[in-house]
Amino acid sequence: MNKKICITGASKGIGLAEAKLLSENNELFLHASNKSSFKDTSFKNAHLFGQDFTNLENVAIFVEELKQKTDSLDILVNNAGLMFIEKFADFLDKDINTLLTLNLHAQLLVTKKLIPLLLKSKDPHIIFMSSMSAKNRIIGESVYAATKAGIMQFAHVLRNELAGKIRVSTIHSWGVNTWNDTEGAEILSPGSIAETLEFIISRKRPFLVESIDLGHEAHWNGAAAPWSPKL
Numbered sequence: 446m447n448k449k450i451c452i453t454g455a456s457k458g459i460g461l462a463e464a465k466l467l468s469e470n471n472e473l474f475l476h477a478s479n480k481s482s483f484k485d486t487s488f489k490n491a492h493l494f495g496q497d498f499t500n501l502e503n504v505a506i507f508v509e510e511l512k513q514k515t516d517s518l519d520i521l522v523n524n525a526g527l528m529f530i531e532k533f534a535d536f537l538d539k540d541i542n543t544l545l546t547l548n549l550h551a552q553l554l555v556t557k558k559l560i561p562l563l564l565k566s567k568d569p570h571i572i573f574m575s576s577m578s579a580k581n582r583i584i585g586e587s588v589y590a591a592t593k594a595g596i597m598q599f600a601h602v603l604r605n606e607l608a609g610k611i612r613v614s615t616i617h618s619w620g621v622n623t624w625n626d627t628e629g630a631e632i633l634s635p636g637s638i639a640e641t642l643e644f645i646i647s648r649k650r651p652f653l654v655e656s657i658d659l660g661h662e663a664h665w666n667g668a669a670a671p672w673s674p675k676l
């Protein structure tokens with residue numbers, strides 16, 4: 446593809462799988478909360494960045510560092526995010542703040558600050574990693590769902606505002622096994638999300654994958670929860 450691709454949350458899990466899949470013919474700009482988070486430094490053509498986005502001042506520092514390496518970008522993958530599960534009444538204030546800041550506010554600021562670089566590309570594309578939690582009502586995921594629904598709706602409006610200039614896509618996924626490749630066979634693998642990303646960004650204009658929902662045949666997929674009566 447020979448593209449300049451920026452991926453946040455690229456030190457592990459889904460972002461790392463995406464970076465590995467796209468590393469062959471592209472120049473990668475990989476971000477995590479700290480440079481030391483990158484255990485795999487075998488990428489051929491990658492620049493590594495580390496800033497904690499729960500402090501929003503660090504977003505500007507990241508963008509300034511990135512601008513020292515490039516003045517344009519083809520692809521921005523807004524992937525960095527965390528999930529805390531708790532009944533809302535028991536949620537710690539600091540955890541609410543972390544989720545809203547990292548999953549939502551930081552993604553908006555990263556996007557805003559990188560749009561000028563993307564506009565220098567002939568075929569720019571922004572991809573947001575949302576979640577099927579944005580579309581469901583799973584107990585314990587109130588704050589996470591709020592951030593992912595926020596990103597989903599933000600992306601819908603941004604897609605219209607940037608139409609004809611920058612393509613905007615959103616991935617909504619059910620559970621992904623980001624902790625152990627040999628366990629969790631009944632959920633998606635990080636590699637399957639990476640392949641989906643590759644599919645989305647390799648479609649030729651004017652084709653646009655606006656958003657995509659990913660599930661697993663063996664998963665309960667919201668139709669029935671594990672605690673629902675058996676059919």
Ligand SMILES: NC(=O)c1ccc[n+]([C@@H]2O[C@H](COP(=O)([O-])OP(=O)(O)OC[C@H]3O[C@@H](n4cnc5c(N)ncnc54)[C@H](OP(=O)(O)O)[C@@H]3O)[C@@H](O)[C@H]2O)c1
Pocket residue numbers: 453454455456457458459460476477478479482496497498499524525526527528547574575576577617618619620621622623
């Ligand atoms: N796993 C799932 O089941 C699933 C399903 C649907 C959607 N998603 C979404 O997919 C994305 C990736 O999830 P994942 O499961 O691959 O997560 P993960 O394995 O926990 O990786 C999270 C990534 O985000 C970075 N990150 C965490 N805290 C940060 C901070 N304060 N500042 C900057 N970067 C930070 C991490 O960097 P460090 O290594 O430095 O901490 C890491 O690279 C998230 O947005 C998540 O909500 C996940």
